[in-house]
Amino acid sequence: MNDVQKAESNSVERHAGKPPADKTAARRADLRERLAAAGRAAIAEGGLQNVKARDLAAAAGCAVGAIYNVFEDLDELILRIGADTLARLEQGLAAPHDVAPEPAEELLRLARGYLAFARANKALWRALFEHRLAGGRAAPAWYLDDQSRLFALVEAPLARLLPDEPAPSRALLARTLFSAVHGVVSLGLEEKLAPMSEATLDAELERLLRAFAGGLTTADGVTLSSS
Amino acid sequence: MNDVQKAESNSVERHAGKPPADKTAARRADLRERLAAAGRAAIAEGGLQNVKARDLAAAAGCAVGAIYNVFEDLDELILRIGADTLARLEQGLAAPHDVAPEPAEELLRLARGYLAFARANKALWRALFEHRLAGGRAAPAWYLDDQSRLFALVEAPLARLLPDEPAPSRALLARTLFSAVHGVVSLGLEEKLAPMSEATLDAELERLLRAFAGGLTTADGVTLSSS
DNA sequence: GACAAAAATGAACGACGTTCAAAAAGCAGA
DNA sequence: TCTGCTTTTTGAACGTCGTTCATTTTTGTC
Numbered sequence: 001m002n003d004v005q006k007a008e009s010n011s012v013e014r015h016a017g018k019p020p021a022d023k024t025a026a027r028r029a030d031l032r033e034r035l036a037a038a039g040r041a042a043i044a045e046g047g048l049q050n051v052k053a054r055d056l057a058a059a060a061g062c063a064v065g066a067i068y069n070v071f072e073d074l075d076e077l078i079l080r081i082g083a084d085t086l087a088r089l090e091q092g093l094a095a096p097h098d099v100a101p102e103p104a105e106e107l108l109r110l111a112r113g114y115l116a117f118a119r120a121n122k123a124l125w126r127a128l129f130e131h132r133l134a135g136g137r138a139a140p141a142w143y144l145d146d147q148s149r150l151f152a153l154v155e156a157p158l159a160r161l162l163p164d165e166p167a168p169s170r171a172l173l174a175r176t177l178f179s180a181v182h183g184v185v186s187l188g189l190e191e192k193l194a195p196m197s198e199a200t201l202d203a204e205l206e207r208l209l210r211a212f213a214g215g216l217t218t219a220d221g222v223t224l225s226s227s
Numbered sequence: 228m229n230d231v232q233k234a235e236s237n238s239v240e241r242h243a244g245k246p247p248a249d250k251t252a253a254r255r256a257d258l259r260e261r262l263a264a265a266g267r268a269a270i271a272e273g274g275l276q277n278v279k280a281r282d283l284a285a286a287a288g289c290a291v292g293a294i295y296n297v298f299e300d301l302d303e304l305i306l307r308i309g310a311d312t313l314a315r316l317e318q319g320l321a322a323p324h325d326v327a328p329e330p331a332e333e334l335l336r337l338a339r340g341y342l343a344f345a346r347a348n349k350a351l352w353r354a355l356f357e358h359r360l361a362g363g364r365a366a367p368a369w370y371l372d373d374q375s376r377l378f379a380l381v382e383a384p385l386a387r388l389l390p391d392e393p394a395p396s397r398a399l400l401a402r403t404l405f406s407a408v409h410g411v412v413s414l415g416l417e418e419k420l421a422p423m424s425e426a427t428l429d430a431e432l433e434r435l436l437r438a439f440a441g442g443l444t445t446a447d448g449v450t451l452s453s454s
Numbered sequence: 455g456a457c458a459a460a461a462a463t464g465a466a467c468g469a470c471g472t473t474c475a476a477a478a479a480g481c482a483g484a
Numbered sequence: 485t486c487t488g489c490t491t492t493t494t495g496a497a498c499g500t501c502g503t504t505c506a507t508t509t510t511t512g513t514c
Binding site: 204212 | 274276356357358359360361363365366370371374375399400402403405406407408409410411413414415417418419420421423427431432434435437438439440441442443445
Binding site for chain 2: 501502503504511
């Protein structure tokens with residue numbers, strides 16, 4: 001990032017007349033994209049463990065050292081791929097805004113979309129959650145923003161389902177519902193567990209949402225004690 | 228420490244009845260346990276990535292090569308540690324069988340126990356789900372058995388909550404409920420997401436269970452279409 | 455104590471992420 | 485176009501990793 005910023009500021013400072021030196025900036029951007037594409041392919045083929053510096057360089061047609069000209073390290077590349085994956089997921093979940101279905105139906109549609117995306121992009125999707133930054137560093141802010149947009153997708157129909165719920169509580173509930181769906185999808189596709197048929201997983205996901213939405217819209221704490 | 232342990236195990240086995248060749252078997256078992264303990268410590272300290280053959284050997288007081296005398300590879304060691312973690316989790320969730328609470332309360336107790344275990348053993352617990360076997364091999368059967376015992380813990384109260392539910396459907400529901408709770412705990416403790424306070428996560432987990440159990444025990448599909 | 459069989463050892467191997475001295479390319483003034 | 489300086493790109497080299505295997509050490513039996 002630091003290098004990128006330097007290159008950009010150089011090109012900006014150079015007189016606007018012609019673009020002499022931001023050709024290199026464009027090349028760097030190209031290389032970033034080619035490396036990210038190679039990384040995506042590597043993850044899709046063999047998971048996070050399949051991302052190797054030398055393979056990426058070969059696929060992108062550059063020297064191994066060139067990776068470190070455009071990325072801080074492989075972690076940053078993987079984070080960038082993760083952001084792309086999140087963006088594609090968000091796009092895949094985008095509501096067809098010409099009709100406004102029942103909020104509970106919309107929640108089910110989102111859950112099914114999430115499952116469908118995870119199925120269709122299993123390795124890339126899993127990489128989102130398997131990846132740990134070296135040394136326990138915190139994820140950058142732009143990455144957290146990308147994630148929170150997903151929760152926002154859930155929040156909208158939730159607001160229509162529970163109009164009397166305070167907004168902060170609704171935001172938490174959106175994350176909780178997202179998490180619950182994620183759990184079912186995650187363990188449902190986990191091959192370290194006994195495998196489930198596709199239809200069974202579909203049905204179980206629907207059962208979760210039915211019960212959850214049903215439990216939310218009826219009286220609270222039906223048979224549960226408070227503490 | 229390593230010399231002491233070795234000496235002790237030798238002296239214990241010395242002239243015990245007539246076990247000629249299973250002294251070595253005992254030493255192998257000892258080494259397995261010492262290596263597993265070292266691996267547990269390594270994971271607890273720095274996650275799965277912190278498990279290094281040379282460090283394990285140093286901690287267990289053996290040569291690097293000795294690891295491969297008692298384990299196929301590090302994957303098998305990690306699987307063994309995972310089985311231990313599952314066993315400790317199962318033990319931590321064991322019901323206090325002197326009282327028989329409401330089934331919904333029991334489910335909440337299990338969910339809270341799961342969250343408590345995950346909090347208290349974050350790295351080890353996460354290792355259960357992060358770990359992938361090299362080359363996409365399938366987990367051994369004994370490992371799957373250990374997992375299915377967890378689902379069984381959920382199934383018992385579920386059977387009392389939904390006595391009319393067919394048994395196969397109940398088994399699936401147990402896994403689904405477990406998965407949903409796992410999702411909330413998993414993303415709730417995920418530091419790549421915006422962090423949640425402990426109390427908030429506790430409350431959200433309870434909200435999930437209240438809504439889910441409530442939705443299960445009231446009429447099905449309250450506001451959800453079937454599609 | 456001597457000897458064959460078994461087990462333990464740790465140097466060595468190939469592959470990995472990352473670095474950095476050196477080479478190549480870019481760019482302005484002649 | 486050529487010259488000189490700067491920036492970018494390069495890939496051999498470094499340290500570390502999991503794993504192997506020829507060698508050494510220990511074990512069990514006579």
